Amino acid sequence: MENQKSDILIAGVGGQGTILTGRIIASLAISEGLDVKTAETHGMAQRGGSVITHVRIGEKVYSPLIPQGDGDFLLSFEKLEALRWLPFLSPQGTVIVNTQELDPLPVLTGETEYSGGILEEIESKVGRLIAVDALSIDPVTKNARMVNTFLLGILATTMEFEKEKWLKVMEQEIKAKLVDINKQAFEAGWQFANK
Amino acid sequence: MEVKRVIMTGNEAIALGAYEAGVSVGCAYPGTPSTEILENLSRYEGVNCNWSANEKTALEEGIGASMEGARVLVAMKHVGVNVAADPLLTLSYTGVGGGLVLISADDPGMHSSQNEQDNRHYARFAKIPLLEPSDSEEARDYVGAALDLSEKFDTPVMLRSTTRISHSRSTLIPGKRQEHEVTGFTKNPAKYVMLPGFARLRHPIVEDRLVALEEEAEKSPLNRIEPGSKKMGVLCSGVAYNYAREALPDATFLKLGFSHPLPKKLVRKFASMVDEIIVVEELDPFFEEQLLAMHLDVPVRGKELFGLLGELGAEIIREKVLGQKIEPIEVREDIPGRPPVMCPGCSHRGVFHTLKKLKLNVMGDIGCYTLGALPPLTSIDSCVCMGASIGMALGMARANPQSAEKTVAVIGDSTFLHSGITPLLDAVYNEAPITVMILDNSTTAMTGHQEHPGTGSTLQGEPSSAVNLEGLCASLGVKRVQAVDAFDLKELRSTIKSELEAKETSVVIVRRPCVFLLTEFDAPFWVDEDLCTACEACIKLGCPALSMKGEAAKINSTICTACGLCEQLCRFDAIRPAAEKEGVK
Numbered sequence: 001m002e003n004q005k006s007d008i009l010i011a012g013v014g015g016q017g018t019i020l021t022g023r024i025i026a027s028l029a030i031s032e033g034l035d036v037k038t039a040e041t042h043g044m045a046q047r048g049g050s051v052i053t054h055v056r057i058g059e060k061v062y063s064p065l066i067p068q069g070d071g072d073f074l075l076s077f078e079k080l081e082a083l084r085w086l087p088f089l090s091p092q093g094t095v096i097v098n099t100q101e102l103d104p105l106p107v108l109t110g111e112t113e114y115s116g117g118i119l120e121e122i123e124s125k126v127g128r129l130i131a132v133d134a135l136s137i138d139p140v141t142k143n144a145r146m147v148n149t150f151l152l153g154i155l156a157t158t159m160e161f162e163k164e165k166w167l168k169v170m171e172q173e174i175k176a177k178l179v180d181i182n183k184q185a186f187e188a189g190w191q192f193a194n195k
Numbered sequence: 196m197e198v199k200r201v202i203m204t205g206n207e208a209i210a211l212g213a214y215e216a217g218v219s220v221g222c223a224y225p226g227t228p229s230t231e232i233l234e235n236l237s238r239y240e241g242v243n244c245n246w247s248a249n250e251k252t253a254l255e256e257g258i259g260a261s262m263e264g265a266r267v268l269v270a271m272k273h274v275g276v277n278v279a280a281d282p283l284l285t286l287s288y289t290g291v292g293g294g295l296v297l298i299s300a301d302d303p304g305m306h307s308s309q310n311e312q313d314n315r316h317y318a319r320f321a322k323i324p325l326l327e328p329s330d331s332e333e334a335r336d337y338v339g340a341a342l343d344l345s346e347k348f349d350t351p352v353m354l355r356s357t358t359r360i361s362h363s364r365s366t367l368i369p370g371k372r373q374e375h376e377v378t379g380f381t382k383n384p385a386k387y388v389m390l391p392g393f394a395r396l397r398h399p400i401v402e403d404r405l406v407a408l409e410e411e412a413e414k415s416p417l418n419r420i421e422p423g424s425k426k427m428g429v430l431c432s433g434v435a436y437n438y439a440r441e442a443l444p445d446a447t448f449l450k451l452g453f454s455h456p457l458p459k460k461l462v463r464k465f466a467s468m469v470d471e472i473i474v475v476e477e478l479d480p481f482f483e484e485q486l487l488a489m490h491l492d493v494p495v496r497g498k499e500l501f502g503l504l505g506e507l508g509a510e511i512i513r514e515k516v517l518g519q520k521i522e523p524i525e526v527r528e529d530i531p532g533r534p535p536v537m538c539p540g541c542s543h544r545g546v547f548h549t550l551k552k553l554k555l556n557v558m559g560d561i562g563c564y565t566l567g568a569l570p571p572l573t574s575i576d577s578c579v580c581m582g583a584s585i586g587m588a589l590g591m592a593r594a595n596p597q598s599a600e601k602t603v604a605v606i607g608d609s610t611f612l613h614s615g616i617t618p619l620l621d622a623v624y625n626e627a628p629i630t631v632m633i634l635d636n637s638t639t640a641m642t643g644h645q646e647h648p649g650t651g652s653t654l655q656g657e658p659s660s661a662v663n664l665e666g667l668c669a670s671l672g673v674k675r676v677q678a679v680d681a682f683d684l685k686e687l688r689s690t691i692k693s694e695l696e697a698k699e700t701s702v703v704i705v706r707r708p709c710v711f712l713l714t715e716f717d718a719p720f721w722v723d724e725d726l727c728t729a730c731e732a733c734i735k736l737g738c739p740a741l742s743m744k745g746e747a748a749k750i751n752s753t754i755c756t757a758c759g760l761c762e763q764l765c766r767f768d769a770i771r772p773a774a775e776k777e778g779v780k
């Protein structure tokens with residue numbers, strides 16, 4: 001692994017599967033003999049609130065929290081959340097974002113507006129931006145809950161683990177009846193990134 | 196045999212540690228970030244686990260199990276220890292039978308809590324040993340170490356986790372269970388019956404025990420010096436160790452895993468190895484003050500660098516100690532917040548909409564319904580601790596009898612059974628005309644939908660007796676008890692109004708299961724845009740399925756659960772049930 005560490009932030013809205021995604025990455029990394037720590041949002045923030053999972057991989061990991069400005073990757077399942085958590089990413093880092101907009105309550109009630117120009121702002125401030133409307137791509141079109149494994153498929157192409165290993169870990173970590181569609185979503189992400 | 200590292204959360208690791216150490220009784224009341232400890236422990240063979248009504252009863256059950264000779268784990272969030280403090284402080288005097296470990300899961304930064312009290316003080320207050328793991332592996336190991344200490348020194352032991360331990364994952368190699376025999380109770384009044392005469396004899400034992408424990412801490416492998424540069428010594432415990440290790444790789448460390456009583460000789464030895472000691476600890480200067488009282492030969496700094504608030508992190512330590520300030524990417528400041536919200540179909544929404552309309556003073560309590568304090572519902576005026584709503588409404592009525600006409604206490608079902616019954620008893624006993632609303636959604640929703648004595652189901656999902664709330668309130672002496680449907684806004688409003696007028700204690704039970712417990716819903720409602728006048732009456736419900744974009748309200752059909760509240764509020768018949776639209780099942 002390049003400079004022996006990989007700090008991955010996974011952002012989203014409560015219920016979008018940030019914890020599961022972190023668990024898949026973490027399990028794969030330990031099965032490859034690396035050290036891993038994660039930190040997750042449980043509890044109150046899961047009621048539709050903003051959530052973040054930190055995943056840190058390296059030869060030896062101390063803190064489970066990625067320090068501000070240190071993240072290598074920011075995987076965001078929603079557009080506004082990518083902007084919110086950007087300060088945790090290093091300016092050379094990569095953002096992989098689903099361009100879907102999920103309006104937070106203050107936007108729904110008309111108290112404030114959903115921010116404009118988010119992708120432009122992110123692009124101007126990070127090393128690399130991969131923005132994709134995941135909901136327009138099969139099989140996410142059929143099941144919006146596959147956004148997480150689709151984006152994971154994109155992230156996976158930038159990491160050094162083989163695709164088969166990812167798929168195997170997904171079999172272990174995901175409920176049996178959802179494994180197939182998740183694998184398809186991952187595969188779709190993988191293909192998307194390699195296009 | 197292949198040894199395989201696995202990755203687990205701190206809470207999973209604590210449960211595993213208890214299982215491996217032969218714990219056969221697990222006691223808890225849910226509370227973030229501790230909840231998953233008992234949930235995980237209950238999945239192991241041979242461990243009797245159940246939810247208790249509150250933390251005090253949980254600890255008392257634990258004490259009984261320990262007296263019977265079992266090894267016991269009792270788990271709660273930091274504020275739960277306040278509830279359990281009464282038995283805890285005298286348990287310190289009686290000591291234990293089988294080993295007893297009390298897990299206190301603290302929440303620096305208040306991710307899901309009403310305060311960020313530092314429960315290390317409880318270990319000092321109760322004069323019991325304190326262990327502080329730094330990751331999952333230590334969390335597992337320290338549970339066994341705590342139980343050994345508990346039995347060796349005849350004392351309960353506190354193991355303190357924090358959110359970043361409980362809800363972080365790191366690796367460990369699982370071990371095997373060591374069975375622990377439940378030996379049975381041996382009568383010993385001088386030890387277990389804390390009459391003053393006996394307690395006076397136990398107190399010196401507690402003080403001597405503390406001295407012996409300090410000696411134990413001096414040689415404990417849980418406390419270690421990690422040599423490094425002489426220039427800087429770092430003293431720390433818990434997750435702060437990992438933050439500091441990352442930020443200050445060259446320093447000499449004193450890592451305290453067995454952190455109370457403080458091993459003073461070890462601290463002095465450490466002080467002699469370094470030019471300066473930096474105490475890296477979250478929240479209160481627990482170690483720092485003890486170090487300052489030792490008058491060491493080297494300077495000690497801590498809180499002047501880090502302050503007293505919230506969580507630490509490697510970047511904060513780098514900045515405060517090394518002056519290395521990072522310049523993180525700056526983003527615009529006006530990013531709309533994304534606060535947690537009541538779910539679409541939440542049974543609490545209509546209640547708070549009604550209370551707001553009636554312009555009442557609302558003594559609130561703790562649970563999902565506390566979200567009723569946030570806009571647009573904005574209708575909770577207090578939240579102190581679990582159970583406080585009823586006592587506070589009573590206190591208001593005592594200070595000003597007229598206040599009862601415009602005040603309600605609002606409390607969830609789990610919270611009512613946790614600590615709402617006794618203040619209701621105060622109210623009826625003293626004939627106070629207060630109005631109490633019990634929001635019965637048949638679960639402990641906030642902490643992740645645990646069963647409780649009112650749900651008719653145990654922790655393991657087995658059927659059990661369910662308390663009848665109407666009968667319970669009636670048996671306390673409340674004469675005006677009635678139940679209303681949480682989705683019937685008209686009835687809610689009229690019931691609340693009539694109960695406020697009543698000159699005696701009344702209870703309104705507002706009922707509907709939490710939407711999380713349901714799997715099937717009627718098809719979503721829709722908006723007839725020709726009829727919608729954009730008056731926004733429905734938007735004031737703060738339902739995530741409703742929005743106002745453009746000329747008409749919109750219903751997000753993928754998340755609408757057809758609770759029908761918005762339909763009841765629409766004066767223009769613009770919100771329609773699905774049955775009227777073709778092609779919707």
Ligand SMILES: Cc1ncc(C[n+]2csc(CCOP(=O)(O)OP(=O)(O)O)c2C)c(N)n1
Binds near residue numbers: 226
């Ligand atoms: C002493 C204490 N123990 C535990 C908690 C954690 N906690 C917060 S709210 C709550 C219960 C919520 O259940 P309920 O009253 O039924 O309301 P709901 O969330 O279902 O609406 C718990 C256990 C706490 N805040 N204080």
